[in-house]
Amino acid sequence: MEIAFAFVFALVVGSFLNVCIIRLPQNLSISVPRSHCPKCKKLIPWYDNIPILSYVALGARCRHCKKKIALRYPLIEALNGFVGILLYLQFGIGIEWFIFLGFCSAMVVLATIDIDHRILPDPITLNGIWIGVLASIVLAPSHPLIPRAMRWIGMEVTNPRLIAFIASILGIVVGGGLLWFVAEAYLRLRGIEGMGFGDVKMMAMVGAFLGAPLALLTIMLGSLFGSVIGLAFIQFNRKSRNYELPFGTFLAAAAIIAVLYGEQLIQLYIDRMIRPAL
Numbered sequence: 001m002e003i004a005f006a007f008v009f010a011l012v013v014g015s016f017l018n019v020c021i022i023r024l025p026q027n028l029s030i031s032v033p034r035s036h037c038p039k040c041k042k043l044i045p046w047y048d049n050i051p052i053l054s055y056v057a058l059g060a061r062c063r064h065c066k067k068k069i070a071l072r073y074p075l076i077e078a079l080n081g082f083v084g085i086l087l088y089l090q091f092g093i094g095i096e097w098f099i100f101l102g103f104c105s106a107m108v109v110l111a112t113i114d115i116d117h118r119i120l121p122d123p124i125t126l127n128g129i130w131i132g133v134l135a136s137i138v139l140a141p142s143h144p145l146i147p148r149a150m151r152w153i154g155m156e157v158t159n160p161r162l163i164a165f166i167a168s169i170l171g172i173v174v175g176g177g178l179l180w181f182v183a184e185a186y187l188r189l190r191g192i193e194g195m196g197f198g199d200v201k202m203m204a205m206v207g208a209f210l211g212a213p214l215a216l217l218t219i220m221l222g223s224l225f226g227s228v229i230g231l232a233f234i235q236f237n238r239k240s241r242n243y244e245l246p247f248g249t250f251l252a253a254a255a256i257i258a259v260l261y262g263e264q265l266i267q268l269y270i271d272r273m274i275r276p277a278l
Helices: 002-026 053-057 072-091 095-117 122-139 145-152 160-190 197-210 212-236 247-277
Strands: none
Touching (some): 122 197, 145 160, 160 197, 212 247
């Protein structure tokens, strides 16, 4: 029952994500008007707005104008449902599941909008920074390095929520600051902008939610995905090397992986690379 709840709830959230993906780049309200067909503008009744099922029942066409409904809509819903199941397998149903489902859903929206428009909307990234700080305080995950670092500078911190707050702020500085430094260095060396400031704000949001180590992992994985997949895309489609890749999309995918498996990946790296070297 719990895994079914996780899947269905995430599907419903996925349906809302489609609204955000369409409206946010146009600076439109995501709450009003109600969902409507983009072709004929007719309002969509609730029974035509059931995730995936309505798409199949309608034969992928609007009930009123019979225009084709884009396959992207059920794919986004299904993707979010799948992520909801993976989060359940990691965290079970609880406050962590709801918080990280919200975070991963935001990543899905950012990834898709970046593909379409090469922008990462401020309403998600900037609001995501302070929401991430609050979420970290609520969850108060273990950050063993923070108390050690504070003792090194002569301060003793034992309150888990204060430790989580410090870790979140450090994540913002490391996640956003590192990308800002890279973007600024590229601009000064090459004289052209190699990375938008939206990526910086997005990584500040990721750092606020996940802390510095997982923010660094996100940047590393996102860069790897961008290098391999992006270069393959450029080569296959005969694009110029100046073609603008949606780096935010790769970062978003990496952030979801960091939520799900980041701690295990870091521990694996320590066990395989760091400890043998010592």
